[in-house]
Amino acid sequence: MAGSVAATARAQPPTRSYAIAGQDLGGALRAFALTSGRDVVFDAASVRGKRTSGVNGELADEDALRLLLAGSGLSFERTGSGGFAIRRAPDQLLSDSPEPRPTARLSRPPPADQRTSESTVSEIIVTAERRAENIQQATVSVTAISGEKLEKLGARSFFDYATLVPNLAFQTGAGAGGNGTGFGVTSSRGIAIRGVFGNNTTSFYINDTPVPMSLDPRILDIAQIEILRGPQGTLFGASAMGGTVKITTREPSTGGFEGSIDALGYDMNHGGGGYSISGSVNVPLAEGLAVRASAFYQYQPGFFTVVFGPATYPPYPGVAVPPGSPEGVRKRVGNNPEVGGSITLKYQPRGLPQLTVEPMLMIQNSTSNGFPLADYYPGNLVQLRPLNVPERTADQWELAALTLRYHARFGDFISSSSFFDRRAFDDEDGTEWVATAGVPSITGAVLPEFVPSASPSILRTKTWTEELRFQSSWDFPIQLIAGVFLQDQKRLYYQLQFSPGANALTGGKLGTDLAFTETTPNEDKQIAGFADLTWKVNTHIELSAGLREAHLIHTFTYTANGWANGGFSTNSGYHSEDDPAPRFSAKYSFDAGNMIYATAAKGFRIGGENAAAPFCGIGETPFTTDSLWSYEVGAKNTWFAGRVQSRLAVYQIDWSNIQQTVVLPCTFAIVENAGGAKSDGAEIELDMRPIPQLAVTAGAGYENARITNTVPGSAFVVGQPISGVPKWTAAASFDYTEPTSWGAAFLRGDISYTGQSRSFNNANRLRDAYTNVDLDAGAQFGRYEVSVFVKNLTDVRANLGDEEPEVGELPGRPRWLISLPREVGLELKARFQ
Helix, strand or coil: CCCCCCCCCCCCCCCEEEEECCCCHHHHHHHHHHHHCCCEEEEHHHHCCCCCCCEEEEECHHHHHHHHHCCCCCEEEECCCCCEEEEEECCEEHHHCCCCCCEECCCCCCCHHHHHHCCCCCCCEECCCCCCEEHHHCCCEEEEEEHHHHHHHCCCCHHHHHCCCCCEEEECCCCCECCCECCCCCCCCEEEECCECCCCCEEEEECCEEECCCCCCCCCCEEEEEEEECCCHHHHCCCCCCEEEEEEECCCCCCCCEEEEEEEEEEECCCEEEEEEEEEEEEEEECCEEEEEEEEEEEECCCEEEEECCCCCCCCCCCECCCCCCCEEEEEECCEEEEEEEEEEEECCCCCCCEEEEEEEEEEEEEECCCCEEECCCCCCEEEECCCCCCEEEEEEEEEEEEEEEEECCEEEEEEEEEEEEEEEEEEECHHHHHHHHHHHHHCCCCCECCCCEEEEEEEEEEEEEEEEEEECCCCCEEEEEEEEEEEEEEEEEEEEECCCHHHHCCCCCCCCEEEEEEEEEEEEEEEEEEEEEEECCCCEEEEEEEEEEEEEEEEEEEEECHHHCCCEEEEEEEEEEEEEEEEEEEEEEECCEEEEEEEEEEEECCEEECCEHHHCECCEEECCEEEEEEEEEEEEEEHHHCEEEEEEEEEEEEECCEEEEECCCCCEEEEECEEEEEEEEEEEEEEEEECCEEEEEEEEEEEEEEEEECCCCCCCCCCECCCCCCEEEEEEEEEEEEECCEEEEEEEEEEEECCEEECCCCCEEECCEEEEEEEEEEEECCEEEEEEEECCCCCCCEEEECCCCCCCCCCCCEEEECCCCEEEEEEEEEEC
């Protein structure tokens, strides 16, 4: 259950921690019963169509139920069994109708290892439209993965859950490095939803805070991940053209002490031993005060081998390995030690329980002794180099956030403030490019031998964000979400290419050993106002209309130097614009589990200006705002007495003035408006419980994203697919649990398919389709769990995209980012209270 609505009544002992919200009263009553452990008797037919704002806080059962029913026209009384019966009027229990009607009687769920008696699909609550509601009633195509399911899947990273989502794809070459493009490894991953790929096309949230989409937070102590498909700019901002990925962390609770420890070890094919240990704890500190903390450390082994020296080189005519250069091998290249954690405090003042104060700090730090890039083709795990110039990465970030919630009788006021600080570092080996491509093609000089040429680059990002919003809970059929959003993001990208000795070897023709350096401080400011009105016309029809109006400003300065740049150069730019993001939706609900809907929404992305590049012969060139309209119809249904839930959506996206990154022959990357594009397709998802012991989810997506018209001089052609977008994606997972006299045995697994796609980072390159399979089998003994797992069962080398290098790609040698090899390991878990 999820919710973010504060409670109005003062808690009276004994109290419980409640987090219940939902527009559907029947679902909220079920959630109340599960939380309180009390029997709840109500007439399902009579509460259908009634709405509730929800409760959140430390409350006595009666106070919580009173808040839950506020404004619904219903009341309650205690039953002889200690539960509650819901009244329609002061003198008539709902269950006392002339003819017997179906009722629901619920009580506290059994422990996790005894829940196999459930015969229907569990209710899924989402906040996709900034209100907690049943996923089967949300007018958006959304995939929701609960924290419990993430734990069962053994998810640790973005790849572990992203491959399970229909019509979600990802590759390198997007981000906010350099001049708006994604160089290197640490900050270049881009997410495409429904074929909308590129820098700032998918918003990525941790709770209420937007963060860069290249971020990969450790999946630890997560309440839920939601992936929203289609433009979400009305409620989630200018970077949500294709959709939104939203990670929600678990909140502290004063309901009691609890914690968990998870330890695993594994053997990675070609890499050796790896391990991880993590844990979380919830501690009540005082009345209305609790803290929740989590931490992890993991070591992921490297699985590449670097061979360098005279044994393998020189493969290039006229360029020799320096005399006396060592000949050697470095193994286990690309390892990744990583550490991080979070701490969240939750405080509800004793005299003001309507107010919730929730500060949070989250940190993560990872390093690597090499790039996880395969030369030439994805199956190649050997990197041949002339000299021993190690590559390495580091990525460190902190997120500090403060959330304030105040619940009034008529709605909730929420303030979300945050500061995000990231330092991403890549050190790339540019030795070969300098000797065989850079020096000859740019200066005409000849470099007779290789010289060590490392290229470090740093991307520093600082983002301040503030959002104030109001979410109504009025006692009439119109509800409102409205607010303001402020953001100031500063980025500094710095790159250096230094080749000591190169100038002397060319007889001074280069003039300096500094091949290239660039510094690109840039800033994005945004101020926006948004509002969304929902009108429940009657028990079946609901209409919604929303608008976000944003004022955006982008400024940049570009300074470069070195022989590859033709000497010193500098230029700057300023761009501002005002953009609207409207959204309209309508739905018809047959009942709580069956509905149809239609939406139309606009997404946009700010324009800007490319920096001048004298060595490419280009000056400052502008690119304009691109925007799209998305049209979607869908159906959400419940079948076979609740054993199956389905969600189907069909869409069409019309994209105008599409911004695309182009890498020029001189290796400089610019953004240009390529013309128009279109993406149309569909996705379907199924949640199933064919027998009580087995839960199954499955989904598939089809998307056809392509250029439909071009502008004169464009590097793109009509019919060209959008970079990195496969036409087909599909996935399925299962969880089978068998109760035993000593606990429970389980078998879990998932399989995902990603179709072939093309990458246009450096050239027109085919990325082959791949299938990933994970399995997990084990047993639960009360609070303990032990399992054996296999990740990437078939040891596939999934092609995740070709790197857009910081120094220029060596002719004829693409470098592919690939998935991890097969892991076989043992995992131990313990839960304690």
